[in-house]
Amino acid sequence: MSLRVNARSFDLASGTVRDLNAALHQLDPAASHYWRVRNPKGRHSIAAGLDADATVEIEGNVGYYCAGMNKRATVLIKGNAGVGVAENMMSGLVHVQGDASQSAGATANGGLLVIDGSASARCGISLKGADIVVKGSIGHMSAFMAQAGSLVVLGDAGEALGDSIYEAKLFVRGAVQSLGADCIEKKLKDKHRQRLHGLLEKAGIAGQVDIGEFRRYGSARRLYHFHVDNASAY
Amino acid sequence: MCGIVGLFLKNQKLRPELGGLLGTMLTTLSERGPDSAGFAVYGEARPDRIKLTLRASADTDFDVIATEVGSTLGGDVSICRRDTHAVLSVPLARAEEVRAQLLRIAPGVTIVGMGRRMELYKEVGLPAEVAKRFDLGGMTGTHGIGHTRMATESAVTTDGAHPYSTGADQCLVHNGSLSNHNALRRELKRDGIAFATENDTEVAAGYLTWRLHQGMNLGAALESALADLDGFYTFVVGTESGFGVLRDPIACKPAVMAETDDYVAFGTEYRALADLPGVETARVFEPEPAKVYFWDLKP
Numbered sequence: 001m002s003l004r005v006n007a008r009s010f011d012l013a014s015g016t017v018r019d020l021n022a023a024l025h026q027l028d029p030a031a032s033h034y035w036r037v038r039n040p041k042g043r044h045s046i047a048a049g050l051d052a053d054a055t056v057e058i059e060g061n062v063g064y065y066c067a068g069m070n071k072r073a074t075v076l077i078k079g080n081a082g083v084g085v086a087e088n089m090m091s092g093l094v095h096v097q098g099d100a101s102q103s104a105g106a107t108a109n110g111g112l113l114v115i116d117g118s119a120s121a122r123c124g125i126s127l128k129g130a131d132i133v134v135k136g137s138i139g140h141m142s143a144f145m146a147q148a149g150s151l152v153v154l155g156d157a158g159e160a161l162g163d164s165i166y167e168a169k170l171f172v173r174g175a176v177q178s179l180g181a182d183c184i185e186k187k188l189k190d191k192h193r194q195r196l197h198g199l200l201e202k203a204g205i206a207g208q209v210d211i212g213e214f215r216r217y218g219s220a221r222r223l224y225h226f227h228v229d230n231a232s233a234y
Numbered sequence: 235m236c237g238i239v240g241l242f243l244k245n246q247k248l249r250p251e252l253g254g255l256l257g258t259m260l261t262t263l264s265e266r267g268p269d270s271a272g273f274a275v276y277g278e279a280r281p282d283r284i285k286l287t288l289r290a291s292a293d294t295d296f297d298v299i300a301t302e303v304g305s306t307l308g309g310d311v312s313i314c315r316r317d318t319h320a321v322l323s324v325p326l327a328r329a330e331e332v333r334a335q336l337l338r339i340a341p342g343v344t345i346v347g348m349g350r351r352m353e354l355y356k357e358v359g360l361p362a363e364v365a366k367r368f369d370l371g372g373m374t375g376t377h378g379i380g381h382t383r384m385a386t387e388s389a390v391t392t393d394g395a396h397p398y399s400t401g402a403d404q405c406l407v408h409n410g411s412l413s414n415h416n417a418l419r420r421e422l423k424r425d426g427i428a429f430a431t432e433n434d435t436e437v438a439a440g441y442l443t444w445r446l447h448q449g450m451n452l453g454a455a456l457e458s459a460l461a462d463l464d465g466f467y468t469f470v471v472g473t474e475s476g477f478g479v480l481r482d483p484i485a486c487k488p489a490v491m492a493e494t495d496d497y498v499a500f501g502t503e504y505r506a507l508a509d510l511p512g513v514e515t516a517r518v519f520e521p522e523p524a525k526v527y528f529w530d531l532k533p
Contacts, residue, residue, distance in 0.1 A: 041505065041508035041509075043505065044505075061518065064503075082503065082504055083488060099518070099520070120485070139523075
């Protein structure tokens with residue numbers, strides 16, 4: 001069996017994001033692909049909508065929605081990411097080596113998003129099954145209405161963490177400024193330690209941080225059903 | 235939408251390039267605000283002089299106005315026209331007298347800003363065209379702020395364009411919309427702050443001027459704005475010697491900053507900063523919500 005890897009470099013100083021993404025959407029499914037993208041300069045929607053066995057390395061800071069809707073591909077951002085990196089990701093890996101702006105991993109269904117720096121507000125908002133590992137801290141309103149998946153934070157979390165959360169699992173090592181409505185601290189049992197270890201392993205940092213330092217947060221499940229005693233409030 | 239930019243130079247060597255750098259930043263944010271654009275630049279101050287930036291229709295003869303003002307001041311005026319705007323330089327001590335005279339002799343002329351260092355230009359049109367009409371690229375100075383507008387709260391007119399100035403050497407650009415501007419405008423009017431439009435951003439500028447009149451510094455004035463302004467906002471403000479940034483407590487509108495030894499730069503999107511010299515190695519960060527950021531030329 002021979003491994004065929006097609007390597008290519010694309011310079012956004014001369015080509016457009018539209019051309020880049022169109023080419024990435026037409027990759028030969030029978031082969032593996034390695035693409036290097038140069039001069040991103042904060043442009044939006046770079047490497048969005050991939051569905052291929054491909055690795056895309058982006059050499060610098062990207063704008064909004066980078067690697068949005070990603071499927072199978074690995075997207076490495078060697079810089080900071082703008083709003084909505086890996087939003088609605090289905091599978092694969094998106095790795096931000098710098099910081100991420102608001103709504104990182106929003107509504108993501110599957111795959112792994114790793115952020116080496118910090119993420120600002122609304123990280124993992126409406127998370128639907130993906131795993132997010134943030135090595136720094138996260139901003140306010142993170143994991144708002146998060147339904148499934150995990151959010152692991154090595155640093156601190158801002159205000160109203162997990163507001164109106166469903167069944168996503170939140171693990172924070174540092175301080176949590178405040179918890180949102182219906183989000184509570186829960187006991188970190190062995191099965192959670194195992195899950196957490198698995199997530200850290202996937203992010204390549206197992207053994208580098210003490211799992212015992214994390215605290216677990218999740219839904220108190222008090223907002224799942226309408227409570228008749230609250231009828232007068234409407 | 236809307237886009238805002240700001241550039242505050244720490245390194246004197248970059249001063250000749252201020253307008254060029256700010257123009258590139260402004261033009262990059264055209265998609266966020268194609269309706270109109272504007273900017274304020276803080277250039278050289280001349281001893282005991284003040285600059286009035288005037289705006290009038292294209293067929294206005296600014297030289298005639300300058301001559302008339304000059305005859306009152308014993309010829310001690312100079313005027314520099316840029317498209318629909320002109321900067322009138324007069325003795326600092328005669329500023330109020332000139333303002334009153336302009337109202338009388340040239341009712342069609344609007345004073346868009348005044349200050350020892352600030353010049354302010356804004357027009358309807360694509361940001362690149364607006365920057366070109368006023369030759370922003372050729373301007374020099376220590377700091378400047380700019381705005382590209384996609385109108386939401388009031389009409390697409392030059393009066394609705396940013397920046398807004400309601401005090402000497404003070405101006406403000408805004409991304410967002412305020413919800414308590416009507417009530418606040420009424421209160422500020424009672425305290426003597428004048429407003430030219432029904433625009434929400436002008437109220438924010440007037441509010442800061444009101445606070446500065448009370449003796450607050452810009453940092454304290456921005457701090458108090460957090461309590462008194464309701465709505466969505468990212469503000470970038472300029473004063474004679476400083477440059478400040480404030481975002482509302484939920485950080486509804488995007489903002490990113492870059493700092494090096496040479497400058498501090500603000501952009502609604504990183505794209506606006508991407509062509510600045512040395513930005514690849516700058517400290518790039520998002521200003522935190524409800525936190526006042528302020529840089530000053532004075533140590």
